[in-house]
Amino acid sequence: MSQTSVADEESSPSAFPQAGIELSSDQYDESPPRRLADTAAFLKAVVQATIVLRWGSLERAVRRVKTRRARLQGSQLFDIKRTRELVSVFTDLRPLLFTSREACLFESLVLLEFLACYGIFPRWIFGVRARPFAAHCWVQQGDVVLNDTLGHLARYTPIMMV
DSSP, X not given: OOHHXXXXXXXXXXXXXXXXXXXXXXXXXXXXXXXXXXXHHHHHHHHHHHHHHHHSOHHHHHHHHHHHHHHHXXXXXXXXXXXXXXXXXXXHHHHHHOXXXXXXXXXXXXXXXXXXXXXXXOEEEXXXXXXXXXXXXXXXXXXXXXXXXXHHHTTOEEEEEO
16 A cells, blocks of 8 residues: 555544543542653653754654554553553643643644653544634544543544544
């Protein structure tokens, strides 16, 4: 299969998994303990995302995520419990360095980089809405949304999945 047909296949609307579950850490009573290694992984992810977006391009960021995912994705099954713990740690640490308001691109890339430190490689999904025009991106594994709400995502039509 050629590169073009793979890209076309990943961009076809039928290829996008329907979001059905949100993995919002706000839903859980207690946060997992924050380890020094988690903080180090978070800082590493912030630095990597900053470098890629500031001195690179969105294309470079997409290529980086796609290449890593293709190379390493089969290494383990999706563990929703472990992912929930890590998303909770990420959500606790995020306000120390940045806010997610109007920063979905940066937040999603940092989350992807953070989860990659633990061998978790979810999808990066980009969507648009027509009126008023807006673009948005989020992180999702199968039907599980990791950094957004189902209500918010219902306004967007997915156009690209990495």
